[in-house]
Amino acid sequence: MKTLKKIMYVFLTFITLSCEEKQEPLKVEVYETSESGNKLTPITEFSTGDKVVEINLLPEEKFQTIxxxxxxxxxxxxxxxxxxxxxxxxxxxxxxxxxxxxxxxxxxxxxxxxxxxxxxxxxxxxxxxxxxxxxxxxxxxxxxxxxxxxxxxxxxxxxxxxxxxxxxxxxxxxxxxxxxxxxxxxxxxxxxxxxxxxxxxxxxxxxxxxxxxxxxxxxxxxxxxxxxxxxxxxxxxxxxxxxxxxxxxxxxxxxxxxxxxxxxxxxxxxxxxxxxxxxxxxxxxxxxxxxxxxxxxxxxxxxxxxxxxxxxxxxxxxxxxxxxxxxxxxxxxxxxxxxxxxxxxxxxxxxxxxxxxxxxxxxxxxxxxxxxxxxxxxxxxxxxxxxxxxxxxxxxxxxxxxxxxxxxxxxxxxxxxxxxxxxxxxKFIRPESKRIGLTKTDDELMVTACENPDGSIAVVVFNELKTAKTINLSINEKNVVFSIDAQAIQTIVIPKSQTN
CATH class of the missing domain: 3.20.20.80 (Glycosidases)
Structure with a gap:
């Protein structure tokens, strides 16, 4: 087993070059478990493809309390x-x-x-x-x-x-x-x-x-x-x-x-x-x-x-x-x-x-x-x-x-x-968090997101397909581009400092 040690988080910053309007870079932490062998592994390097899945978080839309x-x-x-x-x-x-x-x-x-x-x-x-x-x-x-x-x-x-x-x-x-x-x-x-x-x-x-x-x-x-x-x-x-x-x-x-x-x-x-x-x-x-x-x-x-x-x-x-x-x-x-x-x-x-x-x-x-x-x-x-x-x-x-x-x-x-x-x-969606709204451009990806009591946001993405996906995640005119492996689940953590 790869134990879940306290992780020195590496902040990732990527800017979507294809966006018509340049957005402010979004700093996030990404963890992945995959068929290829990741086990809640921090991911810092990604390969990206031409087709990008857009996920836009809507923190103003609040749903149930966790x-x-x-x-x-x-x-x-x-x-x-x-x-x-x-x-x-x-x-x-x-x-x-x-x-x-x-x-x-x-x-x-x-x-x-x-x-x-x-x-x-x-x-x-x-x-x-x-x-x-x-x-x-x-x-x-x-x-x-x-x-x-x-x-x-x-x-x-x-x-x-x-x-x-x-x-x-x-x-x-x-x-x-x-x-x-x-x-x-x-x-x-x-x-x-x-x-x-x-x-x-x-x-x-x-x-x-x-x-x-x-x-x-x-x-x-x-x-x-x-x-x-x-x-x-x-x-x-x-x-x-x-x-x-x-x-x-x-x-x-x-x-x-x-x-x-x-x-x-x-x-x-x-x-x-x-x-x-x-x-x-x-x-x-x-x-x-x-x-x-x-x-x-x-x-x-x-x-x-x-x-x-x-x-x-x-x-x-x-x-x-x-x-x-x-x-x-x-x-x-x-x-x-x-x-x-x-x-x-x-x-x-x-x-x-x-x-x-x-x-x-x-x-x-x-x-x-x-x-x-x-x-x-x-x-x-x-x-x-x-x-x-x-x-x-x-x-x-x-x-x-x-x-x-x-x-x-x-x-x-x-x-x-x-x-x-x-x-x-x-680990990442804590009690009293609130599920928030989002939009996505790919029905094949399953996505949910919650805002934690400390103001951070946890986004969980599941890709059950046999091909990797490139994602452009945005919130409040900030964005980050990364990829999710084939047959993989990811949690993306957005610190409170990045959600404003």
Whole structure:
């Protein structure tokens, strides 16, 4: 791995000779990750071609405020870190959370077990414990909690954590099972108390929880691993009449509550229920979404509709990964090739096959994050931060890929190109930044831009074509010309001094 060391930035100045009016040179910092081998590498020399793509930034056009970028603390990742040597454990945590690393700012974790746990477990192990007198997070104390605390120590700015339950304990459900079923109405208040007790228990460990999603994948997952089902109106009822009032009564009204937490293609029916009126909207702070309906199509109409339905609410991508795949070890080129499939490639109905093409893992991440940002999403959270060479551990054997793959037996670490792809956003687009407007003359390039709280602007460009592109980037009558490699993602940082 090429570590993300503190970089002595080299300012680049190029003047577009073809411009009719001479513009003032723009000084920028350029970082690139590419199929050719760059890994968030500072770029100072460029070859330029005749055809120039014009990108003009419009900082006066402001859109959503960014909540953050990051990944999930899972028991599987924590279990693997416990098996790694001290040096590599620190290397991984620093790579994700330090300012010199990816600088993650928004994270998720599971409440009770999930598929990426070593086994099934609940914080409420005693059947019939309606008052939760035996509530305990003891299961998390040897893996998840140390992982989170070491990440906190590595993070200079801190990060937000939201919890997501996959299921209540079986004794609270109508099928008395970890998988499927619904929460029995007699336990709605008990389940609301569960969230409050979770916050208190983690607070005692020195960890502040920022918020929750109400339920991971309330539509279910095909009865494969931990799940608990809600209809849109059932979830709205639970939040409106139980969870929201309980948190408010316990002095925790500032905790964020995110509804839905599943795939985008059904987003409309959920936001219609959540934001039906003032009463139903009161306790919802936003909506969470996943990408598994398609890792190719961002469903822009659904995202636009969700924003316009509730423009002041959060819209956060809470989970994404390259699923149904075993990781490829130390072969960067594989992550740029159309070898990977997703869960829908094999069995999706014929009418949905176009949503699940073979598509390069890096391209999925880069396209989705840019597409989401350009359609009002304010946070994007990856799934597991660390998995092994098999794509686990996972008690259901639901193998997936993480940006960092480890071999705990040999104490080896592989930072895949997905890690650097995430860092292009998380490192340079900081919380409370604002997405800004832009125009571009090439539809083949994907571009997004955000103005950070310090006044700097980060522009992320993705070129998924097999040919390099020349770019003329301009803002406020200043410009710079540079190139982006074939199959590459770039972040261009414009210091505040250059944005006026």
């Amino acid at each position: 909540t953050g970028f990051g990944g999930a603390f899972t028991e599987s990742s924590a279990y693997l870190l416990n098996k790694m040597g001290k040096e590599n454990r620190k290397k991984i945590i620093d790579a994700y959370f330090s300012k010199d690393g990816a600088h993650y700012s928004l994270t998720r974790t599971h409440m009770n077990s999930c598929d990426f746990s070593v086994s099934n477990y609940s914080y409420t192990p005693v059947e019939g414990d309606k008052d939760l007198e035996h509530f305990t997070i003891e299961e998390d104390k040897d893996d998840l909690i140390p992982f989170i605390k070491e990440a906190m120590a590595a993070s200079e700015d801190g990060f937000k954590i939201f919890g997501s339950p996959w299921t209540a304990a079986p004794w609270m459900k109508d099928n008395n099972n970890w998988v499927g079923g619904k929460l029995l109405p007699e336990y709605y208040d008990t389940w609301a108390s569960f969230f409050s007790k979770y916050v208190d228990a983690y607070k005692e460990e020195g960890i502040d929880i920022w918020g929750f999603t109400v339920e991971n994948e309330p539509l279910g997952n095909g009865n494969n691993w931990e799940s608990m089902h809600y209809t849109p109106d059932e979830m709205t009822n639970f939040v409106q009449n139980h969870l929201g009032p309980k948190l408010e009564a316990d002095g925790k009204g500032d905790l964020k509550i995110l509804g839905y937490d599943q795939n985008r293609e059904h987003l409309k029916e959920w936001v219609d229920s959540q934001y039906k009126n003032e009463e139903t909207s009161k306790y919802f702070d936003g909506t969470a979404i996943h990408w598994y309906a398609s890792t190719f199509d961002v469903f822009p109409e659904e995202l636009q509709n969700a924003h316009h339905k509730a423009p002041d609410k959060l819209l956060i991508q809470s989970e994404a990964c390259i699923d149904a795949e075993v990781p490829v070890w130390e072969d960067d080129t594989w992550y740029w090739k159309k070898e990977a499939t997703d869960w829908g490639f094999e069995w999706a109905p014929e009418e949905d096959k176009h949503l699940h093409p073979k598509y390069a893992p890096v391209n999925r991440y880069a396209r989705d994050i840019i597409g989401c940002l350009n359609n009002w999403v304010d946070g994007w959270v990856d799934w597991n931060m660390v998995l092994d060479t098999k794509g686990g551990p996972n008690w259901f054997k639901n193998w997936c890929i993480a940006p960092v793959i480890v071999n705990p037996d040999s104490d080896e670490v592989y930072f895949t190109p997905l890690y650097y792809t995430m860092a292009h956003f998380s």
